[in-house]
Amino acid sequence: MIADDTVLPGPLAVGAQMVDLTLHGDLLFHLWATLWRVVAAFALAMGIGAALGIVLGRQRRVDQWLDLWVVVFLNIPALVTIVLCYLWIGLTEVAAITAVALNKIPMVTVILREGARALNPALDDMAQVYRMPWRDRFRHVVLPQLAPFFASAARTGVALIWKIVLVVEFLGRSSGIGFKIHLNFQLFDIAAVLAYASAFVLVMLAVEFAVLKPLESRANRWRQS
């Protein structure tokens, strides 16, 4: 059975739509709007989540204190956070990015907490005996041990964040891929929905191969030698 083109357009039709929207439409504008939100939310989530995770992994008492809250935030549905942020902050860019970051922070925290717990105490001792400055300690002793955990948090982070950004845009923004999907959903234009979504998937693939993989490879160079 061959599906109706209006229900399931073929790759060529979606590709042609994507080219058309890029050359004559507003795809690039909305792509950029979504990408900026992804980058901002990602930076916030990684920064706050990593700092929190490292503190929790290193300070047992703080971990005991905040562990319950981490679990609570980890289990709050994304939709609830988004709706609450829009209600409390308003339908603004700040609310959108805050909602996305809040959804991702607990996951980054948990991953980095595991990394901080697994730090080699013998290397800590070495750094202490040789009185390494704290910046050198963090950069050359702690960070390389956390690199695999950062990579894991970043990869799952990017994948999750852009999906949540689309929901945020769907519900309360007037730009971005999510907004356009919302618009084309109302028009039942499936080719356009797929074109906008595929364009962003291509961008994320480019990020994976042009940024994440080379960074990971560089961080793991010593393992390969």
Next chain:
Amino acid sequence: MISLRLRSKAFGDQAVLGAFELQVAAGDRVAILGPSGVGKSTLLRILAGLDSQFDGDITRPERMAMVFQEPTLLPWRSVADNLRLATGASRDTVVQSLDDVGLADHLDKYPGQMSLGQQRRVALARALTARPELLLLDEHFASLDADTAIGMRGLVGELIRDRDIGVVLVTHDRSDAAAIDATPLRLSGIPATLGAV
């Protein structure tokens, strides 16, 4: 140079070290002997400043270095960077130190590309690069094969012979102490105290 007046060291309710004093001046070499588990490494950690949970007083020199039981190198940094980052020494000093332990041509290797014996020599080079007033050695010949251990003993003895460094060596093997002409002291008893052999 280092002066410890220990009243006691306990883990929970269990006293591991009892009351004793230890003084090591510049140029002195002291070997602390005793069976495994008696508290030698605990004492060394107190001397190194890695354990501050004890009852007693201690004064330490400004510059100390320690050779741990394991090489404790940063596997993600080159050999030269391992020395430079830990000690802040210049590249020339690092090259000279590695030359002293016979590893001048291993500057840019990662620790994982070297044998355990070579890694221990790098750890020794790192300690000496720090130009310590007090050098702490924690059973650094452990888990080496007999030939490599003999080579390391000779190397350590040769490298510290002409330096005015105080040395505290922790070991269960008297030949380690003899290799650096160290005064042997025995850690024994429950809780353990330090006395002449």
